[in-house]
Every structure is written in C-alpha cells, then in structure tokens.
Amino acid sequence: MKGIGMTLGTDAVTNNGRRITRNDLEAAFGKLLGEGPRTTAGIPAPVVVAAAVAVASLVLAFLLGKRRGTKRSAVVEIRRL
Numbered sequence: 001m002k003g004i005g006m007t008l009g010t011d012a013v014t015n016n017g018r019r020i021t022r023n024d025l026e027a028a029f030g031k032l033l034g035e036g037p038r039t040t041a042g043i044p045a046p047v048v049v050a051a052a053v054a055v056a057s058l059v060l061a062f063l064l065g066k067r068r069g070t071k072r073s074a075v076v077e078i079r080r081l
Helices: 020-033 045-074
Strands: none
Touching: none
C-alpha cells in the first residue's frame, strides 16, 4: 500500500535486534493504559459457584414447569351457535 504513508519493514519499530515478548507488550500496554482494577479478585469463588447453581436451578425449574403446564392444560373449544 504505497502512497498512504505506511511503510513495511523493520524501520518503524526498533527492538535492538531481539524478539518482542509477551512481557514487553504487557509492560507497554500497562504504561499506555494504566493498570486497571481487578474486579473478580474481590469475589470469593464459593459465592460465584453458588450464584451459578442458583441460576441454573431456576432455569431448570422454569423449563420443567412450562413443559408440565403444556401437558396438563385442557384444550377448550368454543363454538358459536
């Protein structure tokens, strides 16, 4: 893509002849964006597991109740005289 201002090659980044590692990238992004707050570190693991089990059991109860309701419901036919 010549003419747009982008050049391909090793001129754009100088890395002193060594490979760029994951730690180098994390350090650079850390400087650029700053260290973000750790949101999941404050929640204990048993609380997360209990919440997931509660949600799963509610969904299961809803689906089973919905199925049972459709099996037991009477079909009522209304005819006009």
